[in-house]
Amino acid sequence: MWEKVKLFDVCRPKQWKTISTKHLQTSGYPVYGANGKIGFYSEYTHVDPTLTITCRGATCGSIHITDPKSYINGNAMALDDLKSNTSIRFLYYYLKTRGFEDVISGSAQPQITREGLEKIEIPLPPILIQEKIAEILDKADELRRKDKDLRDKYDELAEAIFMDMFGDPVRNEKGWDVKTLKELCLKIGSGSTPSGGNESYKNEGISLIRSLNIHQNKFKYKDLAFIDDKQADKLKNVIVEADDILFNITGASVCRTTVVPSNVLPARVNQHVAILRFDKEHVAPFFAVRLLSNAIMNRHLYAIATQGGATREAITKEQLQKLEIIVPPIHLQEAFAKKNELINQLKAQTNAEKSEELFQSLLQKAFKYELTID
CATH class of the missing domain: 3.90.220.20 (DNA methylase specificity domains)
Incomplete structure (x- = not known):
């Protein structure tokens, strides 16, 4: 069994000053808010990649790792000053698996406070084991992302073929x-x-x-x-x-x-x-x-x-x-259906569901002490 420590023992959660939407820019340093990247700004709050937890609204409890030189808005809690004995990616995967249901307060406006985070404990194996676990999960995550991206592109292709053949189905500019x-x-x-x-x-x-x-x-x-x-x-x-x-x-x-x-x-x-x-x-x-x-x-x-x-x-x-x-005429519908079926066959070969299941399985095993580390 791994040692368990308080989240506050390995980092210092903090909310930074919020930049209003009207002050966001089209270029500069990335700004992270409740939904990940929300725009850009001329300044940054964090030099190194930092783990953030969305602390307000519908996406409360979502977590992200920022890019280097980023601004972290007040709608996200920054886990600052992460200690050297803790891998940022290991902590990311653990918190992603754990979830925050027990620390989210408020019904009309869900929120996570520093006081709520104080109750969170994390497992803390030696740093080399943390990094090995994170490496395994990174590879599984990359595989599922590639499969999902490929599936999405097939869906985009089917959508494009539909629009080319039949046009806007609401405006019906082709007069069907x-x-x-x-x-x-x-x-x-x-x-x-x-x-x-x-x-x-x-x-x-x-x-x-x-x-x-x-x-x-x-x-x-x-x-x-x-x-x-x-x-x-x-x-x-x-x-x-x-x-x-x-x-x-x-x-x-x-x-x-x-x-x-x-x-x-x-x-x-x-x-x-x-x-x-x-x-x-x-x-x-x-x-x-x-x-x-x-x-x-x-x-x-x-x-x-x-x-x-x-x-x-x-x-x-x-x-x-x-x-x-x-x-549209049924023969055109059936012609589209044949093209759609071919796309579905290609989608089925991506193994997107299997790679998602593999990733979720590895996540669960990693924090039940069941993942074999060579």
Whole structure:
């Protein structure tokens, strides 16, 4: 077991003077705030790379390592005067794994204070072990970043092909036919959560797809829930079929959408996910999902979900039914779908999910004393 010490034993957390947004510049020394780099300034507060913790707002608890010669704004806590017996990257990975849920205070405006940080303890193996662990995690992090960047470029390519073929789907400058989802869908509907909530889920059985599984043009299998036949029978009005579009209708992930993968069937959806089942004679599923996830269309959908100053993002069934979308000739949709499928095949070869899982696994092992150090 490694020695445990107080965070304050290895550094001196401090908030520096905040630079107002109007004083930020387009060039100079990088300025770090609540969301990492936020601009530039003519002066810097820190010569060496420094670990920062976002201490206010929605991103409270996010951590960054600054570039050399940076200005650290007051919305981020700088861990100054880091002692020589502590590796900055080892501390970064440990705090990233630990999280700050137990030191964040305030509900309307989350914040982290110096007093809150005083309770944090960190494991402190010898510096050579810290550096070796950080080196292993750096390599895994680099791999996952490269895979993610490659996946993102494939998504950008698909988006560019869509825009080239069909143009802006909201302005419809190419003059395609326009119809409502009610006219184009054989089914629009969401389900419910079985009584008992999380406690009622099974280890196997029929998939229950929730909003956390739906990401933009991607299905995440982590935390996929399962229900038994009896529970599924109560949700027989939301049986998911092959090529159904899954669309998040409430919460922070509202408007995320993807095509259901065949390997999760049979499946049902809960109340936060809508099934959009298009009539394939008029709409190709992979055209539809790219249309709904298009950046311009997604902004349009989000505006609908938040109209009227709603405190919680949500799109109703009625709003979905009334949503108008472009309907190019089906042969063009299918031609795009073939190109999209090729891009998806290339994306699948990036191993982005595997490299993410590897990185997260190594993070957990590193601080459970399970990582082998040669």
